Amino acid sequence: MSGVVLVGVDGSQTARRAAESAKRLATALAAELRVVTAFESDRVEIVESGADKWVLSDADAAEKVARTIAGELASEQLQTSYGAVRGKAGEALVKEAERVDAQLIVVGNRRMQGLGRILGSVANTVAHNAPCDVYIAKTDEPA
Template sequence: MPKIVVTGVDNSRTAAAAARTAAELAAAYGARLHILSAYGSFEAERISVGQEEILVSNEKTAEGVAHDVFVEIRQEFPDLEITFGPSAGTPGEALVTAATELDADVIVVGNKRVQGVSRILGSIARYVAAHAPCDVYIAHTHQRA
Protein backbone atom coordinates (compact mmCIF):
# COMPACT_ATOMS: atom_id res chain seq x y z
CA MET A 1 0.00 0.00 0.00
CA PRO A 2 1.38 3.40 -0.95
CA LYS A 3 2.34 5.78 1.85
CA ILE A 4 3.26 8.75 -0.34
CA VAL A 5 1.94 9.69 -3.78
CA VAL A 6 3.72 12.45 -5.73
CA THR A 7 2.31 14.43 -8.63
CA GLY A 8 3.33 17.54 -10.53
CA VAL A 9 1.20 20.41 -11.74
CA ASP A 10 1.35 23.47 -13.93
CA ASN A 11 -1.49 25.72 -15.01
CA SER A 12 -2.98 23.14 -17.39
CA ARG A 13 -6.25 21.26 -17.15
CA THR A 14 -4.45 17.98 -17.85
CA ALA A 15 -2.10 18.46 -14.88
CA ALA A 16 -5.09 19.25 -12.65
CA ALA A 17 -6.76 16.04 -13.89
CA ALA A 18 -3.64 14.01 -13.07
CA ALA A 19 -3.54 15.63 -9.60
CA ARG A 20 -7.15 14.64 -9.03
CA THR A 21 -6.31 11.05 -10.01
CA ALA A 22 -3.33 11.17 -7.63
CA ALA A 23 -5.67 12.37 -4.86
CA GLU A 24 -8.11 9.54 -5.56
CA LEU A 25 -5.26 7.03 -5.41
CA ALA A 26 -3.85 8.51 -2.19
CA ALA A 27 -7.30 8.59 -0.58
CA ALA A 28 -8.00 4.98 -1.55
CA TYR A 29 -4.77 3.79 0.07
CA GLY A 30 -4.70 6.17 3.03
CA ALA A 31 -1.52 7.74 1.68
CA ARG A 32 -0.21 11.30 1.77
CA LEU A 33 -0.31 13.30 -1.46
CA HIS A 34 2.54 15.64 -2.36
CA ILE A 35 1.82 18.18 -5.11
CA LEU A 36 4.76 19.96 -6.71
CA SER A 37 5.26 22.51 -9.45
CA ALA A 38 8.60 22.58 -11.24
CA TYR A 39 10.25 25.91 -12.00
CA GLY A 40 13.44 25.03 -13.86
CA SER A 41 16.47 26.90 -12.55
CA PHE A 42 15.93 29.72 -10.09
CA GLU A 43 15.30 33.14 -11.61
CA ALA A 44 14.37 36.28 -9.71
CA GLU A 45 13.87 39.94 -10.35
CA ARG A 46 13.49 42.88 -8.01
CA ILE A 47 10.70 45.26 -8.96
CA SER A 48 10.31 48.70 -7.44
CA VAL A 49 6.76 49.79 -6.71
CA GLY A 50 6.78 53.27 -5.22
CA GLN A 51 9.24 53.08 -2.36
CA GLU A 52 8.86 49.34 -1.92
CA GLU A 53 10.94 46.69 -3.60
CA ILE A 54 9.36 43.34 -4.40
CA LEU A 55 11.25 40.16 -5.21
CA VAL A 56 9.52 38.15 -7.93
CA SER A 57 10.79 34.64 -8.65
CA ASN A 58 9.82 31.65 -10.71
CA GLU A 59 10.10 29.58 -7.52
CA LYS A 60 7.40 31.71 -5.86
CA THR A 61 5.22 31.44 -8.97
CA ALA A 62 5.58 27.64 -8.94
CA GLU A 63 4.65 27.59 -5.25
CA GLY A 64 1.49 29.54 -6.09
CA VAL A 65 0.56 27.07 -8.83
CA ALA A 66 1.00 24.11 -6.46
CA HIS A 67 -0.99 25.94 -3.77
CA ASP A 68 -3.89 26.61 -6.14
CA VAL A 69 -4.17 22.90 -6.99
CA PHE A 70 -3.81 22.04 -3.29
CA VAL A 71 -6.84 24.25 -2.54
CA GLU A 72 -8.91 22.56 -5.27
CA ILE A 73 -7.96 19.06 -4.12
CA ARG A 74 -8.51 19.95 -0.45
CA GLN A 75 -12.12 20.94 -1.21
CA GLU A 76 -12.89 17.55 -2.72
CA PHE A 77 -10.75 15.48 -0.35
CA PRO A 78 -10.96 17.25 3.04
CA ASP A 79 -9.55 14.30 5.01
CA LEU A 80 -6.59 13.64 2.74
CA GLU A 81 -3.14 14.57 4.04
CA ILE A 82 -1.66 16.86 1.37
CA THR A 83 1.62 18.73 1.13
CA PHE A 84 2.71 21.00 -1.71
CA GLY A 85 5.58 23.14 -2.89
CA PRO A 86 7.84 24.32 -5.68
CA SER A 87 10.61 22.11 -7.01
CA ALA A 88 13.72 22.96 -9.02
CA GLY A 89 14.43 21.30 -12.35
CA THR A 90 12.44 20.19 -15.33
CA PRO A 91 9.08 18.58 -14.55
CA GLY A 92 10.48 15.07 -14.93
CA GLU A 93 13.57 15.79 -12.85
CA ALA A 94 11.50 17.51 -10.16
CA LEU A 95 9.14 14.53 -9.88
CA VAL A 96 11.97 12.00 -9.66
CA THR A 97 13.90 14.10 -7.14
CA ALA A 98 10.83 14.63 -4.95
CA ALA A 99 9.94 10.94 -5.08
CA THR A 100 13.48 10.05 -4.05
CA GLU A 101 13.66 12.61 -1.24
CA LEU A 102 10.20 11.73 0.11
CA ASP A 103 10.68 7.98 -0.34
CA ALA A 104 7.47 8.01 -2.38
CA ASP A 105 5.72 4.85 -3.45
CA VAL A 106 4.00 6.19 -6.57
CA ILE A 107 4.44 9.09 -8.99
CA VAL A 108 1.30 10.06 -10.90
CA VAL A 109 1.77 11.78 -14.27
CA GLY A 110 -0.68 12.70 -16.98
CA ASN A 111 -0.67 11.23 -20.46
CA LYS A 112 -0.87 14.54 -22.33
CA ARG A 113 2.35 13.95 -24.28
CA VAL A 114 2.45 10.17 -24.38
CA GLN A 115 1.19 9.86 -27.95
CA GLY A 116 2.61 10.22 -31.43
CA VAL A 117 6.01 11.67 -32.23
CA SER A 118 6.54 13.07 -28.74
CA ARG A 119 6.46 9.52 -27.37
CA ILE A 120 9.54 8.78 -29.45
CA LEU A 121 11.24 12.09 -28.65
CA GLY A 122 10.51 11.89 -24.95
CA SER A 123 7.97 13.26 -22.54
CA ILE A 124 7.56 13.84 -18.84
CA ALA A 125 5.93 10.43 -18.44
CA ARG A 126 8.71 8.71 -20.37
CA TYR A 127 11.43 10.48 -18.37
CA VAL A 128 9.76 9.65 -15.07
CA ALA A 129 9.20 6.01 -16.05
CA ALA A 130 12.88 5.68 -16.97
CA HIS A 131 14.25 7.34 -13.82
CA ALA A 132 11.66 6.87 -11.06
CA PRO A 133 12.70 5.24 -7.80
CA CYS A 134 9.15 3.90 -7.43
CA ASP A 135 6.03 2.91 -9.36
CA VAL A 136 4.66 5.28 -11.98
CA TYR A 137 0.95 5.69 -12.67
CA ILE A 138 0.06 7.35 -15.98
CA ALA A 139 -3.37 8.94 -15.64
CA HIS A 140 -5.62 9.45 -18.64
CA THR A 141 -6.06 13.23 -18.64
CA HIS A 142 -7.51 14.26 -21.98
CA GLN A 143 -10.01 13.24 -24.59
CA ARG A 144 -8.84 11.34 -27.64
CA ALA A 145 -9.28 13.06 -30.98
Protein backbone atom coordinates in the same frame (compact mmCIF):
# COMPACT_ATOMS: atom_id res chain seq x y z
CA MET B 1 -0.71 1.81 2.36
CA SER B 2 -0.12 5.28 3.81
CA GLY B 3 3.02 6.97 2.52
CA VAL B 4 3.12 9.62 -0.20
CA VAL B 5 1.45 9.89 -3.61
CA LEU B 6 3.26 12.51 -5.67
CA VAL B 7 1.84 14.48 -8.59
CA GLY B 8 3.31 17.30 -10.66
CA VAL B 9 1.22 20.23 -11.84
CA ASP B 10 1.89 23.18 -14.10
CA GLY B 11 -1.45 24.94 -14.18
CA SER B 12 -2.67 23.16 -17.34
CA GLN B 13 -5.98 21.30 -17.62
CA THR B 14 -4.21 18.01 -18.31
CA ALA B 15 -2.06 18.39 -15.19
CA ARG B 16 -5.23 19.17 -13.23
CA ARG B 17 -6.74 15.89 -14.48
CA ALA B 18 -3.64 14.01 -13.31
CA ALA B 19 -3.95 15.74 -9.92
CA GLU B 20 -7.59 14.66 -9.64
CA SER B 21 -6.53 11.06 -10.33
CA ALA B 22 -3.77 11.39 -7.74
CA LYS B 23 -6.32 12.67 -5.21
CA ARG B 24 -8.57 9.65 -5.78
CA LEU B 25 -5.62 7.26 -5.43
CA ALA B 26 -4.19 8.95 -2.34
CA THR B 27 -7.60 8.97 -0.66
CA ALA B 28 -8.20 5.28 -1.46
CA LEU B 29 -4.71 4.36 -0.21
CA ALA B 30 -4.89 6.56 2.91
CA ALA B 31 -1.72 8.29 1.69
CA GLU B 32 -0.56 11.89 1.77
CA LEU B 33 -0.92 13.74 -1.53
CA ARG B 34 2.15 15.84 -2.38
CA VAL B 35 1.62 18.35 -5.20
CA VAL B 36 4.74 19.82 -6.80
CA THR B 37 5.57 22.18 -9.64
CA ALA B 38 8.92 22.19 -11.40
CA PHE B 39 10.83 25.32 -12.36
CA GLU B 40 13.94 25.41 -14.51
CA SER B 41 15.60 28.73 -13.77
CA ASP B 42 16.58 30.68 -10.69
CA ARG B 43 15.45 33.93 -12.29
CA VAL B 44 14.63 36.64 -9.78
CA GLU B 45 13.00 39.95 -10.60
CA ILE B 46 12.77 42.94 -8.28
CA VAL B 47 9.74 45.16 -8.78
CA GLU B 48 9.60 48.56 -7.11
CA SER B 49 6.70 50.97 -6.90
CA GLY B 50 7.31 54.02 -4.76
CA ALA B 51 8.47 52.82 -1.36
CA ASP B 52 7.22 49.26 -1.99
CA LYS B 53 9.56 46.56 -3.21
CA TRP B 54 8.70 42.98 -4.29
CA VAL B 55 11.06 40.15 -5.08
CA LEU B 56 9.56 37.74 -7.62
CA SER B 57 11.17 34.43 -8.55
CA ASP B 58 10.39 31.41 -10.69
CA ALA B 59 10.51 29.29 -7.53
CA ASP B 60 7.85 31.45 -5.87
CA ALA B 61 5.61 31.30 -8.94
CA ALA B 62 5.98 27.50 -9.13
CA GLU B 63 5.20 27.10 -5.44
CA LYS B 64 2.10 29.25 -5.83
CA VAL B 65 0.77 26.92 -8.56
CA ALA B 66 1.39 23.84 -6.39
CA ARG B 67 -0.09 25.51 -3.28
CA THR B 68 -3.24 26.53 -5.14
CA ILE B 69 -3.88 23.04 -6.56
CA ALA B 70 -3.07 21.35 -3.23
CA GLY B 71 -5.54 23.66 -1.52
CA GLU B 72 -8.25 22.90 -4.05
CA LEU B 73 -7.70 19.14 -3.66
CA ALA B 74 -7.57 19.11 0.15
CA SER B 75 -10.34 17.42 2.07
CA GLU B 76 -10.99 16.05 5.54
CA GLN B 77 -10.03 12.58 4.29
CA LEU B 78 -6.80 13.68 2.62
CA GLN B 79 -3.59 15.21 3.93
CA THR B 80 -1.93 17.38 1.29
CA SER B 81 1.40 19.13 0.98
CA TYR B 82 3.02 21.11 -1.80
CA GLY B 83 6.33 22.41 -3.05
CA ALA B 84 8.44 23.67 -5.91
CA VAL B 85 11.35 21.64 -7.28
CA ARG B 86 14.13 22.94 -9.51
CA GLY B 87 14.69 21.05 -12.77
CA LYS B 88 12.90 19.79 -15.85
CA ALA B 89 9.48 18.41 -14.96
CA GLY B 90 10.22 14.68 -15.26
CA GLU B 91 13.59 14.91 -13.55
CA ALA B 92 12.15 17.11 -10.79
CA LEU B 93 9.38 14.59 -10.07
CA VAL B 94 11.89 11.75 -9.80
CA LYS B 95 14.13 13.82 -7.52
CA GLU B 96 11.20 14.78 -5.27
CA ALA B 97 9.96 11.17 -5.15
CA GLU B 98 13.40 10.11 -3.94
CA ARG B 99 13.52 12.92 -1.37
CA VAL B 100 10.11 12.16 0.19
CA ASP B 101 10.32 8.39 -0.33
CA ALA B 102 7.11 8.43 -2.39
CA GLN B 103 5.26 5.18 -2.93
CA LEU B 104 3.61 6.34 -6.16
CA ILE B 105 4.05 9.06 -8.78
CA VAL B 106 1.02 10.07 -10.84
CA VAL B 107 1.62 11.59 -14.27
CA GLY B 108 -0.61 12.33 -17.24
CA ASN B 109 -0.43 10.68 -20.63
CA ARG B 110 -0.13 13.97 -22.52
CA ARG B 111 2.51 13.73 -25.28
CA MET B 112 2.67 9.95 -24.97
CA GLN B 113 1.64 9.57 -28.62
CA GLY B 114 3.35 10.33 -31.91
CA LEU B 115 6.46 12.51 -32.00
CA GLY B 116 6.24 13.38 -28.28
CA ARG B 117 6.61 9.68 -27.47
CA ILE B 118 9.81 9.47 -29.51
CA LEU B 119 11.33 12.72 -28.23
CA GLY B 120 10.31 12.10 -24.65
CA SER B 121 7.71 13.35 -22.26
CA VAL B 122 7.32 13.82 -18.55
CA ALA B 123 5.56 10.46 -18.24
CA ASN B 124 8.28 8.72 -20.23
CA THR B 125 11.08 10.26 -18.15
CA VAL B 126 9.33 9.40 -14.88
CA ALA B 127 8.43 5.85 -15.95
CA HIS B 128 12.06 5.10 -16.84
CA ASN B 129 13.68 6.70 -13.79
CA ALA B 130 11.23 6.58 -10.89
CA PRO B 131 12.27 5.04 -7.58
CA CYS B 132 8.69 3.83 -7.03
CA ASP B 133 5.54 2.79 -8.88
CA VAL B 134 4.17 5.11 -11.56
CA TYR B 135 0.52 5.58 -12.47
CA ILE B 136 -0.13 7.13 -15.88
CA ALA B 137 -3.54 8.82 -15.82
CA LYS B 138 -5.54 9.38 -18.98
CA THR B 139 -5.49 13.15 -19.21
CA ASP B 140 -5.63 13.85 -22.93
CA GLU B 141 -9.44 13.91 -22.87
CA PRO B 142 -11.84 15.29 -20.25
CA ALA B 143 -13.40 12.60 -18.05
